[in-house]
Amino acid sequence: MRISSSPVAPAIVAKPFALTDATFDAEITKSGVILVDFWAAWCGPCLRIAPVLEQIAADMAGRVRIGKLNVDENPRTAARFQVMSIPTMLVFKDGRLVDGIVGAYPRAEIEAVLRRWA
Secondary structure (H helix, E strand, O other): OOOOOOOOOOOOOOOOOOOOOOHHHHHHHHOOEEEEEEEEEOOHHHHHHHHHHHHHHHHOOOOEEEEEOOOOOOOHHHHHHHOOOOOOOEHHHEEEEEEEEOOOOOOOHHHHHHHOOO
């Protein structure tokens, strides 16, 4: 009996990643869909939605990337997109702003927005 020695492809594990004023444009212009979560450490709704975004990142790995931008540490990008309240989630596709959500929405509603573009 011969056992195949072919390597098994690793599972795709995706997690939200940090964005900064310096890295924002480079990440957004990569092809595909990215949801950017504008948040702050003192924002209760932002902290409550963080685990939801982690689940979405894992479930939609390969179709959607999730970036997180701390508005206190990166005010330039928040001002550029006129983010006035948080959490604000903006959806970009192939470098272009295509959708947005303001507030801590349920997972199903966030996923529905992402499915329109992914």
